[in-house]
Amino acid sequence: MHVSILSGGSTNVRFQPRTGQFLAAAADNVVSIFDVETDRRTQLLQGHNTEVHSLCWDANGDFLASVSQESVRLWSLSSGECINELSSSGNKFHSCVFHPNFPALLVIGGYQ
Numbered sequence: 533m534h535v536s537i538l539s540g541g542s543t544n545v546r547f548q549p550r551t552g553q554f555l556a557a558a559a560d561n562v563v564s565i566f567d568v569e570t571d572r573r574t575q576l577l578q579g580h581n582t583e584v585h586s587l588c589w590d591a592n593g594d595f596l597a598s599v600s601q602e603s604v605r606l607w608s609l610s611s612g613e614c615i616n617e618l619s620s621s622g623n624k625f626h627s628c629v630f631h632p633n634f635p636a637l638l639v640i641g642g643y644q
Contacts, residue, residue, distance in 0.1 A: 544586060548593035554609065556596050558584035563598050565609070575612040579605055586627040591635050599628045604640055 547568075548554040554574070555566045560583055565575035577598065586599040595615075596607045601624040606616040620642070627641040 544584065546587045546589060546596075548609075549589050549591055550593050554593070556587050556589070556598075558587055558598065560584070561600065563587065563596070563607070565596075565612075575609075577605075577607050577612065577614070579603075579614050579617070585625070586641075588628050588630055588638075590630050591632070597628045597630070597638055599625045599640065601625055604628060604638070606638070 544558040546556045553567060553569055555568055557564050557566065561580040563577040563584055564573050565577065566572065567574045580598065580600040580603060582600045582602055584598050584600050588597050589595070594609055596609060598605050598607065602620050604618045604625055605614045607613065608615050623642045624644045625640055625642045629639050631637040631639060
């Protein structure tokens with residue numbers, strides 16, 4: 533059994549559903565995607581201005597949502613690009629989850 537340790541501090545980590553080949557890890561305002569089979573970072577997702585509080589994959593593992601207080605970003609794993617962004621309008625976002633029966637529905641939790 534091979535065990536790797538992520539260097540630096542990560543506040544949130546999530547394995548890709550189904551295969552578990554990729555691991556998303558948030559540190560500060562950046563999300564890194566690691567290929568656990570090759571033990572390498574494959575993507576660096578940048579765009580948040582503040583710390584990322586939450587990560588969630590869609591059921592197929594094709595998309596990753598990242599949440600900071602000021603925005604939610606939806607990333608495509610195939611391109612590494614942000615394909616959608618929702619900015620908060622006074623609310624502070626905190627968490628997210630894709631609905632299990634409606635895969636295109638992302639539920640965002642927040643406060644204030």
